[in-house]
Amino acid sequence: MTTYDVIRHFHFEYDFLACLHDKRYRQSIFTFYVAAVIIIVLDITLLILVLLLIGRFLFAPLCVLSFLAYNLFKLIKPIDIVERFLQNQKALSPSRYTYNEIITITSNFKEKLGQGGFGSVYKGRIHGNFLVAVKMLGKSMGDGEDFINEVSTIGMIHHVNVVQLVGFCVEGSYRALVYEYMANGSLDKYIFNSNKANRFLNMEKLLEIAKSVAKGLHYLHQGCNMGILHFDIKPHNILLDHKFTPKISDFGLAKLHPKGHSLVSISAARGTIGYIAPELISRSFGTISHKSDVYSFGMLLMDMAGGRRHADLKADDSSQVYYPSWIYDKLKKMEMSKNFEIFEIDDLERKLCKVGLSCIQTRPIDRPSMINVLEMLEADVDSLQMPPKPFFSSSDPVSSIYFSMDYSESELSISL
Secondary structure, eight states, X not given: OXXXXXXXXXXXXXXXXXXXXXXXXXXXXXXXXXXXXXXXXXXXXXXXXXXXXXXXXXXXXXXXXXXXXXXHHHHHHHHHHHHHHHHHHHHHSOEEOOHHHHHHHTTTTOSEEEEETTEEEEEEEETTTEEEEEEXXXXXXXXXXXXXXXXXXXXXXXXXXXXXXXXXXXXXXXXXXXXXXXXTOBTHHHHOOSOXXXXXXXXXXXXXXXXXXXXXXXXXXXXXXXXXXXXXXXXXXXXXXXXXXXXXXXXXXXXXXXXXXXXXXXXXXXEETTTSOGGGTOGGGXXXXXHHHHHHHHHHHHHHHHSSOTXXXXXXXXXXSBHHHHHHHHXXXXXXXXXXXGGTOOHHHHHHHHHHHHHTOSSXXXXXXXXXXXXXXXXXXXXXXXXXXOSOSTTSHHHHHHHTSOOSOOEEEXXX
């Protein structure tokens, strides 16, 4: 039935009722009303039948299709979630490269960035223009424990102050680690200059770097699912990107441990002479924990403040050979005299030194946590209490060990 037929139908009914209502043909008003009611009932019945037919042949299939589509969506949605998760994991997790791919990435090891006991580092590119640093590990890396530590720890970390591991290579005797490229190299290139006027980084920038490194360490200790102890915090392992944003690197000595456990068990001392915590040399000083990294961070702060290594054997004044001891005595005199101007130490250097001295307390229990260190670095220097003096003189147990060792930043591995 077309629209035209429907119009004709209602037009006929209208004419019929009009005829009954006309006085010339009307026999009874009752007949008119009966006819009108019958027509209305028939029209309503017809309308219901039409709606039923439309529902049967149009709405019913639409409902069935909607139901099937909904169930299909419910079936596909979990698959999409899993696929999306896997894609994200692939993007976040380090990629495995073949040795031929490493050759391509580094343009056949064309540009060498550095050399160390671990091997050589080369500049490379992936995906066209993304710069990376490729660390080719030498055969001296042993049974691969350092390699496993690096991939298993840094591979799951994503923090602005921790260097990103992009990928790795294990093929035959070849082992390589691919990191994001850090344009400005390591921090040690910029801080070891006792002449403050010639420093490339001013104290404001050094304080900013110190805060960022502290945030990275706090994340390692408390922000990951498993706590991560770095065990080798030193200027050489703090890398700087093109904006001089610091990132903690080199997790070859790192160790995972449950965050709820304060005691960490290791079979050998690990770290670098001059930055290694006393308890890593002898358990008589205390238990190994995240406070061992706090100690190393404190030594890093002392480097940044003083501009020279802890045992600068070339120092003109023998009293300045061990900078933490020398600066402690100087700060103590400043605290007593309250006349800071005559000592030529600005507030930012004082802050770094005070926080650093708090971090290098001999007993781990006396050191602050990294979150407390951050609060101290944010605070006003005059609000910071002068910490107790740690063992510094060569007659003390810890210092006698330090002064008898070579300060060439060699890594320490002593069986305990």
